[in-house]
Amino acid sequence: MSPAATATATDPAVRALCAADPELARVAAGIIDLPARDRPAGFRGLASIMVQQQVSLASAAAIWGRLEARLGAVTADRLTAQSDEVLLGCGLSRPKLRYLRAAAEAVADGSLDLQALPGLPVAAAREAMTAVTGIGRWTADIYLLSALGHPDIWPAHDLALQVALQAAKGLPDRPAPKATDAIAEAWAPHRSTAARLLWAHYRVIKGRDAV
Template sequence: MAPSPKVPLPAVPDYAPPYWAQACQHLVKKDRVMRRLIPQIGSEALASRGDPFVTLARSIVGQQVSVKAAASIWKRLEALPPAMEPAHLLRLKVDDMRSAGLSARKVDYLVDLSIHFTEGRLHADRWPEMDDEAIISELTAIRGIGRWTAQMCLMFYLQRPNVLPLDDVGLIKGISQCYFSGDPVSRSDAREVAEAWKPWATVATWYIWRSLDPQPVAY
């Protein structure tokens, strides 16, 4: 049998994680959907904001809402303090935060997150040396941060290469559309599909998200 023709890969942008090109090469060889999506989406990649507080706060805002709605709420929230930093957020009035579109529960979560940062209860400086599950355990001890939110931090702040957020609605929907013709997909189905993505599940997840939404996900 003749070998499959080599897929021309798009140029990798400067802001991409250092492993992005290697991951794309692996994925187009191992996965038929990635073989189509990666060239189709072009020279884009996951971008980090370089700030653990902002990444976690954006992830809380993004819980259970669409990418578009989350971006709109964040824009209004970001306009309230002089800078999006824990100490500044703690000085905001609850009513002002609610008027930005946040639920009372999310306001509580953001306040609790800010307190953890201002009181030094989080050890972000140690995260680069910690494994994924240890970081998830530390983060999920904070009210309002579940496994999904912690995984967004792993992906977007630490840029860990092999994160598979099975609680992500968009990922499950994208796997359903791309691999199962829109049929319902279980977590075990998704996990089976993602076997071919290892050790680059973060990259494949980002491309699945982009297959659904022209606006890149960025926490």
Template sequence: MHKERLKSREVLDVHLKGLAQCDPRLEPVIAQCEEVPLRESADGFEGMAKIVVGQQVSVAAASAIWGRFAGLMDNVCAAEFLAHPEESVRGAGLSASKFRTLCGVAEAEQSGALQFDQLVHLPPDEAIDQLTQLKGIGPWTAEIYLLFCLGHPDIFPAGDLALQKMVGHINGLEDVPKEKETRALTEIWSPYRGAASRLMWRYFAVLKDKEGIVL
């Protein structure tokens, strides 16, 4: 199994080649998509905060909110976040629920209940389980963190609607597969599901002629 973390263009290209060998149906998809974005993100509290900020808002809104949020702090970290009163953080554009989620994440890190630097060493199921113990952090958020912030090579966020649509399209399904079916259909892409998820988002963007999600 290829264990290189998806933290460079070179590693992603190697994994895309491996993916095409796993499933030759993807060869023309890779060719059509041309360059597949790496979308590497910071890890730790900053990376998680950026994911939470961007949930359920447009790309433009997420970028604007993140700019204001990050601008409140010299360094986006748990300690600085907790030092700011709710009104100033909410004033950056965060909803009450997102503020509460980030408070929980920051407090868990400060107490030692959550150790971001240890997540990279855990099996993905254990890392996801740790993250989803925090209120407001669901499986999609945890998987996105592992995928983009840690560069895990074999994560496929099967609860993502765009990914579900593309998996259905690749498999010629009339109906969009649900999360459980999507996971089953993508097992063939292991151990390259991290590259596969990036490819499917890019494919979605190409087919819909838009950017897709941005983290």
């Protein structure tokens, strides 16, 4: 991932969000830099996000390191060519292996055209991605935000964002995805920046470095 890229005080999207939402303004006041969280576009970026699904960051990093050591470049063709035993030996669960194979096959046969996604509306891009087994809205949103750099993506199913939003808004319970979607509507067209602010806020409230 890229290092922190943008100072919050000078970022136009952050300034717009702060003007629109006093709770986000308070969050931004505690963040020194806005983390970029960039990933490469293409199958490698998509696969890295899928590996991260429902596991800790440390576990995902370990699995990804073993995959890269085994495959060299993590491409759809190279992943498809490996046996189940080899890939399971890298630490993938059987469901995760099945999902990665489905994504690799969809990319290889053109049913998922990753190169076409930047030219599609968000809803159409999400639909194209979630049509593939194992790619849900969280994976699609993280790819659109971090690999394609779309400025207005809100990953409503992200647990850290739900926790950070609960803290920022003083909510009694962690909000469900539908509720966070409703809150985030007011942040358009800068929802990706709002997500980055709240990811940084999550690290603050958990006692970690904000970057």
